[in-house]
Amino acid sequence: MLGISMTTDEHADICYYHEDTTEASEPGKFDDFINGRCIDISKSRVHKAFHEAFGYSIDVDPTKYDGLLVSKSNVNSKHDGYIIQGPIKERESGRVYERLIDNLISDKEIMDYRVCVVGREIPFIICKKRGLDKRFDAAPAHTRSSVAKYDEFSEAERKNIIACAEILGLDVGEFDVLRDRQTKRLFIVDANKTPKSSQLSNLTGLKCLAKAAASFRRQFL
Numbered sequence: 001m002l003g004i005s006m007t008t009d010e011h012a013d014i015c016y017y018h019e020d021t022t023e024a025s026e027p028g029k030f031d032d033f034i035n036g037r038c039i040d041i042s043k044s045r046v047h048k049a050f051h052e053a054f055g056y057s058i059d060v061d062p063t064k065y066d067g068l069l070v071s072k073s074n075v076n077s078k079h080d081g082y083i084i085q086g087p088i089k090e091r092e093s094g095r096v097y098e099r100l101i102d103n104l105i106s107d108k109e110i111m112d113y114r115v116c117v118v119g120r121e122i123p124f125i126i127c128k129k130r131g132l133d134k135r136f137d138a139a140p141a142h143t144r145s146s147v148a149k150y151d152e153f154s155e156a157e158r159k160n161i162i163a164c165a166e167i168l169g170l171d172v173g174e175f176d177v178l179r180d181r182q183t184k185r186l187f188i189v190d191a192n193k194t195p196k197s198s199q200l201s202n203l204t205g206l207k208c209l210a211k212a213a214a215s216f217r218r219q220f221l
Helices: 043-054 155-168 202-220
Strands: 067-073 082-086 095-099 109-118 125-131 144-147 172-179 186-192
Touching: 043 095, 043 155, 043 186, 109 155, 109 202, 144 202, 155 172, 155 186
Parallel strands: none
Antiparallel strands: 067 082, 067 095, 109 125, 109 172, 125 144, 172 186
16 A cells, blocks of 8 residues: 565665564664654553553552452453452562453443554544453454544544553554543553554455555655
């Protein structure tokens, strides 16, 4: 879609840092590359960036929080979350703790968003719906995806999402975002610096990718 040739030459006209790991193996080496400053997308780092951008938090101290919690690995893409009742006696090493966000849209179904960020633009947002029993399983076989309407997020929310990306050094990537049914607040729960597709098939998916490509061209080419 962009009409550019790929190369491994570090002296190319445009350099893009792609390393599918939670933390960069050589932080600081690729600062002038696209995504080169995005050296840590651990859950704890995303928590801090989210709080700085939005002004409120999703992470909690599980030894003091009285309510339902989500325990998950601090490492990206583990998909090993589970719900526990807080407070607990002690933290488990290598895990983070979040308040449980009420993203129910019916008694048996939840919805979250996959937000595409390119530079300082949000080309598209995907709604992902699945059964409550698949809360921590976002596999395509269990998910119904569609393009969200532009006005599902306010301008302030969009600015905060971009601010979060800036804090993380994320030039091109995606966020997993939940909206709490009770407070109506948005919560960023995950960041992805190596997105592979729009998670939509056929013509709709191609249209989304075309929007992302156009956004990339405007800002980086």
